[in-house]
Amino acid sequence: MSNKRKNIMRYTFTAILFLSMLFSQSLSIDECVRIALENKASIKSAEQNTRIAKLNRTSAAGMLLPTVRASSSFSETTYGNNSLTNENYATGLSLNQNLFNFGNNVRNVRNSDNSYDIAKQSERQSVSNVISNVYVYYYQYLKNNELFIIAEKNLELSSKQLDLVQRRYNLGSVSKTDYLKASVQYGTARSTLLSRKLNRENSIEQLKNSMGIIEKDIPLKLKEKVNIELIIPTFDTAYSIMVQNSPDLKILDAQIKANQLNVRSSIGSSLPSVNLSVGMNASSPEEMTSEFFEDNYIKSANLTISIPIFSGLKNRNSVQISKIRLGQSKTTYNTSRINAKVELSSLINTLNNYEEIIPIYEEVLISAEEDLRLAQNKYELGSATILELLDAQLAVLQASSTLVTTKYDAAIQLANLDKLLGTLDKKYQ
Numbered sequence: 001m002s003n004k005r006k007n008i009m010r011y012t013f014t015a016i017l018f019l020s021m022l023f024s025q026s027l028s029i030d031e032c033v034r035i036a037l038e039n040k041a042s043i044k045s046a047e048q049n050t051r052i053a054k055l056n057r058t059s060a061a062g063m064l065l066p067t068v069r070a071s072s073s074f075s076e077t078t079y080g081n082n083s084l085t086n087e088n089y090a091t092g093l094s095l096n097q098n099l100f101n102f103g104n105n106v107r108n109v110r111n112s113d114n115s116y117d118i119a120k121q122s123e124r125q126s127v128s129n130v131i132s133n134v135y136v137y138y139y140q141y142l143k144n145n146e147l148f149i150i151a152e153k154n155l156e157l158s159s160k161q162l163d164l165v166q167r168r169y170n171l172g173s174v175s176k177t178d179y180l181k182a183s184v185q186y187g188t189a190r191s192t193l194l195s196r197k198l199n200r201e202n203s204i205e206q207l208k209n210s211m212g213i214i215e216k217d218i219p220l221k222l223k224e225k226v227n228i229e230l231i232i233p234t235f236d237t238a239y240s241i242m243v244q245n246s247p248d249l250k251i252l253d254a255q256i257k258a259n260q261l262n263v264r265s266s267i268g269s270s271l272p273s274v275n276l277s278v279g280m281n282a283s284s285p286e287e288m289t290s291e292f293f294e295d296n297y298i299k300s301a302n303l304t305i306s307i308p309i310f311s312g313l314k315n316r317n318s319v320q321i322s323k324i325r326l327g328q329s330k331t332t333y334n335t336s337r338i339n340a341k342v343e344l345s346s347l348i349n350t351l352n353n354y355e356e357i358i359p360i361y362e363e364v365l366i367s368a369e370e371d372l373r374l375a376q377n378k379y380e381l382g383s384a385t386i387l388e389l390l391d392a393q394l395a396v397l398q399a400s401s402t403l404v405t406t407k408y409d410a411a412i413q414l415a416n417l418d419k420l421l422g423t424l425d426k427k428y429q
Contacts, residue, residue, distance in 0.1 A: 039212030046126035053119035060112035066097040092281025101273035135415035137207040143408035245422030259326035270315035354410035
């Protein structure tokens with residue numbers, strides 16, 4: 001992505017945040033992600049590492065080109081107490097070129113290309129981590145907010161029931177036990193509301209931190225709820241996507257390639273190399289002029305063949321070490337691929353389970369709400385006990401809380417699946 005485009009995006013999403021604050025509009029999850037991508041320091045650091053790797057790649061490619069140097073010097077020599085002084089001016093031009101070293105320079109270029117690929121994948125990792133955190137805390141906030149709303153309704157219902165029981169107790173139609181049980185239910189509902197309020201406040205702070213705006217004292221207004229659509233791929237499809245796109249696996253694969261190049265380079269360091277150097281230089285007791293240089297320069301050309309004979313076993317050990325590291329990188333890749341495969345299977349199974357149990361929880365909630373309505377009517381008519389009424393109210397609280405928790409947990413797991421597949425960051429390119 002070009003710097004110009006990044007700047008445009010930065011101004012755009014800063015404007016989105018400002019307008020959201022100005023007109024109290026609710027931020028969507030995509031808008032929160034865009035803001036995070038422009039504010040998180042970890043992404044900026046990863047971008048800088050990528051630029052450094054790109055510059056190093058250019059430098060490595062430059063090693064294939066000849067080195068040209070121009071020199072100019074002046075020296076003055078005085079002998080003892082005599083006034084005899086010798087002055088000397090020298091100037092020259094030289095060119096050095098490595099002609100042959102069994103491909104080590106080319107491998108250095110390929111290694112720098114590999115390092116650049118690793119830096120790009122590491123940047124993708126940073127972006128994916130930031131996006132994943134925003135998803136988690138955004139859905140966590142929505143979950144805690146809905147749970148808070150449920151607790152508010154439960155407290156309101158408990159308050160009405162306590163008033164009803166108190167009126168009936170004052171009339172002598174119910175025992176004090178009923179009043180005490182309703183009081184306990186009301187107190188429990190209040191404590192539940194306070195606990196869920198705290199969770200909601202904490203989750204909004206965590207979301208602001210994941211967006212990189214925790215220190216900017218910016219109030220956020222988010223949607224109260226969102227619809228979650230579970231689109232779950234088959235395991236074979238997901239595994240194929242993961243192998244092709246996962247930045248984690250791509251980095252490990254690039255490390256294998258780097259170690260393969262290191263093995264060849266360590267072998268090549270013990271083989272002969274050929275270097276060429278040519279130059280033109282001249283010296284004069286007087287200040288150098290171009291005419292003097294043209295008439296008095298000395299040409300030189302050197303062809304050097306360097307043959308390593310003995311290095312104290314250093315070269316042999318370097319070869320062995322590079323081969324061991326190559327084996328380690330292959331083992332690490334295979335282990336990570338297997339672990340990712342197991343994690344992928346677990347995620348898909350979990351999401352499939354959510355897809356089955358969410359409709360069940362929805363039916364349970366409908367039944368619980370209907371049961372509560374009947375229990376309230378029966379209690380008002382005196383045909384149901386307070387325990388039946390409180391049990392029905394508790395069942396609604398549990399059913400609604402379970403449904404909300406399950407839905408948003410499923411949304412978080414779906415984001416985790418996208419992150420594992422290596423597709424999460426590509427949604428925002």
